[in-house]
Structures are given as C-alpha cells and as structure tokens.
Amino acid sequence: MTGSGLVVRELAVGHSRRRTLDGVTASAAPGELTLLLGPNGSGKSTMLRTLAGLLPVHAGSATLDGESLFAMPAPRRARRIGVVLTDRPDGGMLTGREVVALGRHPYTGPLGSLTADDRAEVDDALDAVGAAGLAGRRLHQLSDGERQRLLVARALAQRPALLLLDEPSAFLDVSARVSLLGTLRRLAHEQGLCVLLSTHDLELGLRLADAAWLIDTGGTVRTGTPDELAGSGAIGRVFDTDELRFDPATGTFRLTSRAGG
Incomplete structure (x- = not known):
C-alpha cells in the first residue's frame, strides 16, 4: 500500500464512545472512482464524515498523498478535500454560479473577494459537470439532479485532491443517477482525483467504479475491484x-x- 492517494490504517470511527468500524485498512488511488458499500447502519456516513474532519477519529491513521488528514490544519483541509453530503441545501436566492463560488472561499481570505483566477476556476468547475447553463439560475428553481451537479462543482472549485461524497444520487431519478455517477468517474480519470463515494445504487456503482471498499455484516472492510469482490462472493x-x-x-x-x- 503506497502513500499516494488516500490511505487508511487501523482506522476506528464512530459516534461518542461507540465504535461503528474498527481496524479499517484500505486505500483509494488518484484517478479512480472508489465505492464505499455496506448495509444500512454499517458506518459508511460515519467513515466519510470522519475522513472529512467532521467527526473525531477514535483510532488509527489516514493520509492523503502521505500527509496526515487528522493533523491537517482546517484551512489546508478545505483546499485538499471536497465534500458533498446527503443534506439537501437551502440556497435561498443564490444563483448556480454563487453556489459554486463558495468553493473558492478557502482561497479568497476574510473578505471573500473573487479574483479573475477564482472566477476562472468557477467557470471550469461548472463546465466540468456540464452545469454552465445553470450558472444564472436560482437554486430553488432547480431539480435535485441539477442541484447535485452544482454541489459537485462547488467541491471541484476547491481544486481538491480528494473528493468525498455521501450518497450523492440519493434523491435523483434513474437518468440523473447515471449521469452524475458517470460524471464522477470521468472527473476522477481526467483530473486525477481520488474519489470515494458511498451509494445504495449497487448495480450502477459496480459497473462504473474502479475499486470498492465493502463493509460486511461483521464490520470488516474488504477491498478490491468490483469484479474481484463480486467473483469472490463477498x-x-x-x-x-x-x-x-x-x-x-x-x-x-x-x-x-x-x-x-
């Protein structure tokens, strides 16, 4: 297991004093889409939120390109890790462009003023997810699928090395799920991103993913390609x-x- 990409070793995560998962050792490579799979309540969201720095780690280590995630200062974490959670955003009257521009705040300083370079990054992120046509529309006017594209674009605008997504297709219809997961696979491959996402859309995810972390009913995490995990019966x-x-x-x-x- 190399130091490139995301590497977790003997990781324990949970809420309060209760450990949901313990002893997890796995890796997710740059340029690959990696699925986090498991039954309901198995700890997928807890794992992602811990890696994102939103929950304290119980034990173990996690590194991104050799740098400790848990020792990383918050401003640097905001630049290195993009996060898209299951929460449905209430963006009020924000336009699509303004939503995506929030991803540049780790770079803009206390005043939040966007430079020409920042605006170019926003444009690039919108283009990357096929959402340029949504830039001028208000968030409350958009479908769930369109909103999810903007939230992914917001994360991309941070120029992260790691993209963590918790059930990004949870509220979407079939065509929107296919489109979004296909976009994430393409972004991983084209931009060299390390993408780790949880999903209940098992069949579609296995068709598109390069690798998977599978949480079994006993809390053990097995890793491999989708074909390896399927063929082994896991x-x-x-x-x-x-x-x-x-x-x-x-x-x-x-x-x-x-x-x-």
Whole structure:
C-alpha cells in the first residue's frame, strides 16, 4: 500500500464512545472512482464524515498523498478535500454560479473577494459537470439532479485532491443517477482525483467504479475491484436476501425461486 492517494490504517470511527468500524485498512488511488458499500447502519456516513474532519477519529491513521488528514490544519483541509453530503441545501436566492463560488472561499481570505483566477476556476468547475447553463439560475428553481451537479462543482472549485461524497444520487431519478455517477468517474480519470463515494445504487456503482471498499455484516472492510469482490462472493454474502441473489456474472440482482412463487 503506497502513500499516494488516500490511505487508511487501523482506522476506528464512530459516534461518542461507540465504535461503528474498527481496524479499517484500505486505500483509494488518484484517478479512480472508489465505492464505499455496506448495509444500512454499517458506518459508511460515519467513515466519510470522519475522513472529512467532521467527526473525531477514535483510532488509527489516514493520509492523503502521505500527509496526515487528522493533523491537517482546517484551512489546508478545505483546499485538499471536497465534500458533498446527503443534506439537501437551502440556497435561498443564490444563483448556480454563487453556489459554486463558495468553493473558492478557502482561497479568497476574510473578505471573500473573487479574483479573475477564482472566477476562472468557477467557470471550469461548472463546465466540468456540464452545469454552465445553470450558472444564472436560482437554486430553488432547480431539480435535485441539477442541484447535485452544482454541489459537485462547488467541491471541484476547491481544486481538491480528494473528493468525498455521501450518497450523492440519493434523491435523483434513474437518468440523473447515471449521469452524475458517470460524471464522477470521468472527473476522477481526467483530473486525477481520488474519489470515494458511498451509494445504495449497487448495480450502477459496480459497473462504473474502479475499486470498492465493502463493509460486511461483521464490520470488516474488504477491498478490491468490483469484479474481484463480486467473483469472490463477498458482495452476495453482504446483500443477498431470501428474495434476491446477486449474480456475479451479470452484476445484477435476481429474484430467487422462493420470491417468484
């Protein structure tokens, strides 16, 4: 396991004194889209919020390109890590451009004045997610999918090395989910970003991801490519039910004979 990208070693995360996950060792490489998968309540959001510096770490270490995340000063963390959480934003009367420009605040100083370079970064971020046409529209006028694109653009405007996303497609319809996850994969590959995201959209995520961290029912994290985790039966052991079985050959869930009557 190299020091490039995100590397966690013997990481323990949780709320208060209760550890949700313990002893996690895994890595996410630059230029790759890495999925964080697991059952409801397995600790995915807690893991992402801890890596983002929003929750205190219980034990272990996490580094980004060899630099400790947990010792990183907040202003530097704001430049190095972009975060998109599940919270649905109330942007009031902000325009799309103003929302994305918030991502430049780690660079603008106390007055928040944008330079020409800052405005160019905002334009680049809007273009990267295909949201230039949303720049002049108010946030409250936009669909959930359009808002999510702007929130990803806001994170990109920070010029981060690491992008953390917690269920970014949770409120989106099928076409918007496909479009957003496809965009994140493209951004990882084209911009060399290290992208780690949690999702319940298992089948789509496995088709698009380069790698995955899989939290099993016992709290152990297994890592590998989607094909490796599917072929080993690890995905099926976590997500199979009496009615549905994961088929590693097709990467889809199928009804069991019991479910079909």
